[in-house]
Amino acid sequence: MTRIIVVTSGKGGVGKTTTSAAFAAGLASAGRRTVVIDFDVGLRSLDLIMGCERRVVYDFINVINGEAALNQALIKDKRVPGLFILPASQTRDKDALTTEGVERVLDELSEEFDYIICDSPAGIERGAYLAMYFADEAIVVTNPEVSSVRDSDRVLGLLASKTRRAERGEPSVRERLLVTRYAPSRVGRGEMLSVEDVQEILAIELLGVIPESTTVLNASNSGMPVILEARSDAGQAYQDAVARFLGEEREHRFLTEKKGLFGRLFGGSSA
Amino acid sequence: MSFLSYFRSQRKKNASSASLAKERLQIIVARERLQCAGGPDYLPMLQDELLAVVRKYIQVDRNAVRMQLDQEGDCEVLELNITLPDDPETSVRVR
Ligand SMILES: Nc1ncnc2c1ncn2[C@@H]1O[C@H](COP(=O)(O)OP(=O)(O)O)[C@@H](O)[C@H]1O
Ligand SMILES: [Mg+2]
Numbered sequence: 001m002t003r004i005i006v007v008t009s010g011k012g013g014v015g016k017t018t019t020s021a022a023f024a025a026g027l028a029s030a031g032r033r034t035v036v037i038d039f040d041v042g043l044r045s046l047d048l049i050m051g052c053e054r055r056v057v058y059d060f061i062n063v064i065n066g067e068a069a070l071n072q073a074l075i076k077d078k079r080v081p082g083l084f085i086l087p088a089s090q091t092r093d094k095d096a097l098t099t100e101g102v103e104r105v106l107d108e109l110s111e112e113f114d115y116i117i118c119d120s121p122a123g124i125e126r127g128a129y130l131a132m133y134f135a136d137e138a139i140v141v142t143n144p145e146v147s148s149v150r151d152s153d154r155v156l157g158l159l160a161s162k163t164r165r166a167e168r169g170e171p172s173v174r175e176r177l178l179v180t181r182y183a184p185s186r187v188g189r190g191e192m193l194s195v196e197d198v199q200e201i202l203a204i205e206l207l208g209v210i211p212e213s214t215t216v217l218n219a220s221n222s223g224m225p226v227i228l229e230a231r232s233d234a235g236q237a238y239q240d241a242v243a244r245f246l247g248e249e250r251e252h253r254f255l256t257e258k259k260g261l262f263g264r265l266f267g268g269s270s271a
Numbered sequence: 272m273s274f275l276s277y278f279r280s281q282r283k284k285n286a287s288s289a290s291l292a293k294e295r296l297q298i299i300v301a302r303e304r305l306q307c308a309g310g311p312d313y314l315p316m317l318q319d320e321l322l323a324v325v326r327k328y329i330q331v332d333r334n335a336v337r338m339q340l341d342q343e344g345d346c347e348v349l350e351l352n353i354t355l356p357d358d359p360e361t362s363v364r365v366r
Contacts, residue, residue, distance in 0.1 A: 190289045
């Protein structure tokens, strides 16, 4: 059975596209046939993060409008077998997305793929609504910061009411939390909400914590999903999250700062 | 004040930044959940005032008073949970 997963948050710039690319590459590396769809019509960026921007010929909207066949628009990743990208249109606007059109494309993809990852745009308008509407599972990407947590809570409300599963009274969308851009040193100093704080407020299962890391920017500069940077902290944190997603038990790493001499001297008992 | 305790007190002062964020979030989120539940718009105020009344007699947390609006058949049910400190068994439930 194909699983449709939405990567969503409400707020922009929190790491949805980074996460979509990482999860898609991670699931494909684990042998699952995976396609990742950019729902950010007009502001596409997934192709850049995946490093396939020069191979975009047709896009999601072309397929919805019947201007191209699905296999003409799908881009096969050159690094990971079984990984495909369906890019967004750069020239249309979000009204080009229709419920029927999205459903038709998802149905067709379901015949081929184990996982369909929907990279949601920011906001709670049409693009974000359609990205979550058909989902079986949601990865709620949240930064440890007031407005991001608040927006995530609103998105949880929408997942519980505005999805196909909710409307049909089917079992609800499985929601899991991914805290990203986490800076343990700032949490330790009491400047940043801790994972426990965020989890207590949102009250959903924790899938993982991705540390704030310069590797993420470097990876996006070179068009490489950060999960493939196997030695970096962010890459490993994403690998753990994907493994948990697939049902493995893994301890959370990168929750505390690696202490230098100064930290050990003045760290006190709390860390 | 010793050198070390200076640093420790700096840490304490900053500690309020994250806890302030958490407290604000708990309030915002509780309000928005009530509003999204499609309830009447006096619910957040009702919740605030109930909390104030409880706090006149018992020292409780901000989130000790929880309200939830449910639909049971034709009936709308306002569920009110007040958790008293220390002894969770004494939670009072009004329906
Ligand atoms: N863990 C991280 N550490 C550092 N920077 C990050 C991290 N995650 C995301 N970023 C940066 O944040 C910005 C927004 O990320 P992006 O994935 O495009 O967010 P969204 O899709 O939610 O708008 C990008 O510049 C990205 O490099
Ligand atoms: Mg994005």
